Amino acid sequence: MNRVNLLDFDLPGLVAFFESIGEKPFRARQVLQWLHQRGADDFEQMTDLAKSLRIRLPEVAEIRPPVLGHEQCSSDGTRKWLLEVGPNNRVETVFIPEDDRGTLCVSSQVGCALDCAFCSTGKQGFNRNLSAAEIIGQLWWANRALANKVLANQTLAHGFDSKNERIISNVVLMGMGEPLLNFENTVTAVSLMLDDHAYGLSRRRVTISTSGIVPAMDRLRERLPVALAVSLHAPNDALRDQLVPVNRKYPLKELMSACKRYIVDGPRDFITFEYVMLDGVNDQPEHVEQLLHLTRDISCKFNLIPFNPFPNSGFKRSPSERVRKFASQLIEAGKVATTRKTRGDDIDAACGQLAGQVEDKSKRVIKRMELAA
Numbered sequence: 001m002n003r004v005n006l007l008d009f010d011l012p013g014l015v016a017f018f019e020s021i022g023e024k025p026f027r028a029r030q031v032l033q034w035l036h037q038r039g040a041d042d043f044e045q046m047t048d049l050a051k052s053l054r055i056r057l058p059e060v061a062e063i064r065p066p067v068l069g070h071e072q073c074s075s076d077g078t079r080k081w082l083l084e085v086g087p088n089n090r091v092e093t094v095f096i097p098e099d100d101r102g103t104l105c106v107s108s109q110v111g112c113a114l115d116c117a118f119c120s121t122g123k124q125g126f127n128r129n130l131s132a133a134e135i136i137g138q139l140w141w142a143n144r145a146l147a148n149k150v151l152a153n154q155t156l157a158h159g160f161d162s163k164n165e166r167i168i169s170n171v172v173l174m175g176m177g178e179p180l181l182n183f184e185n186t187v188t189a190v191s192l193m194l195d196d197h198a199y200g201l202s203r204r205r206v207t208i209s210t211s212g213i214v215p216a217m218d219r220l221r222e223r224l225p226v227a228l229a230v231s232l233h234a235p236n237d238a239l240r241d242q243l244v245p246v247n248r249k250y251p252l253k254e255l256m257s258a259c260k261r262y263i264v265d266g267p268r269d270f271i272t273f274e275y276v277m278l279d280g281v282n283d284q285p286e287h288v289e290q291l292l293h294l295t296r297d298i299s300c301k302f303n304l305i306p307f308n309p310f311p312n313s314g315f316k317r318s319p320s321e322r323v324r325k326f327a328s329q330l331i332e333a334g335k336v337a338t339t340r341k342t343r344g345d346d347i348d349a350a351c352g353q354l355a356g357q358v359e360d361k362s363k364r365v366i367k368r369m370e371l372a373a
């Protein structure tokens, strides 16, 4: 018999599982706490479950996190973990410590099918969606790695520091992949991030970043509205079609309407627009003018991301003076604009540098050759 992986379940899923084996629903809450708050990886650790249940569970269920590959630490404190998700496939997770928070950047797919021009993950092609266990497993592992060992009767909850503050206070789905194209598994994992029996993060501290999959933005708004970042990168359709090819399917007019709808139900009263700064491509004064017009009636913040280069990308990072000017032009017009600090680039952990290892199933390289022929 196939054993189910308990890390694949959020609370309703685990309740259904326990009911299916004739157990009471409250077992789900107990087990969720063991798995996610105490980092248990063995049913024997779950000392408040009846002995008979502890013996029975391993026959029908398992606790199978993704396999941890190697870990790298940057000189600025950023840490990156490689997770093995099947033969020749690896994804990456990054922890970014700051004075007032600790942010974990989580991957949602092995590679990405959307092929944005400036993105190293996109250039790797696409293999498959991560399971819910593989998505939440990144938080599970990072908590463990950051919080030392798991002890059944420790006084400090797993994942908290000596001041009893969460080591990982924020999660961003900004690693490898397009989370909204792996909708159900992402929603299950995010619901664990929010659940008080699991990680208990607020909706404002969990951010999904999307390249703009309009129908899925609406579904997320209805199902589980968390903070939303939209990868804009261009102020007009002609340029965005080039940089973010999915724009041909969901052009800016539709995307902007979806953003407005999202704000109504989302936990924040603004949308974050990410904008990667590419030298001579999208960083000119006229682009600011167009951006201001495009977003004139949307409550939003701009997060400018200096482009992080990777081999053969064909792009250069905008000079810092140009980024500064771009930001101040936005600010002078009354918008909020911040510039993302580049973190962890000495270990290739900065935005867009995550490459992991992807056995491409999309045959993109062949398609590109066909296009060039």
Ligand code: SAH
Residues within 6 Å of the ligand: 112, 118, 119, 120, 173, 174, 175, 176, 177, 178, 179, 209, 210, 211, 230, 231, 274, 275, 276, 305, 306, 307, 308, 309, 310, 351, 352, 353
């Ligand atoms: N697929 C989602 C989330 C993952 S990408 C999305 O596109 O939003 C996370 C962020 O990193 C996106 O804003 C993406 O555009 C940006 N990014 C990708 N490649 C980059 C690079 N080389 N330098 C800087 N940012 C990059």
Ligand code: SF4
Residues within 6 Å of the ligand: 112, 113, 114, 115, 116, 119, 120, 121, 122, 123, 175, 176, 177, 178, 211, 231
């Ligand atoms: Fe995919 Fe996001 Fe990279 Fe585009 S930027 S290829 S959507 S991961």
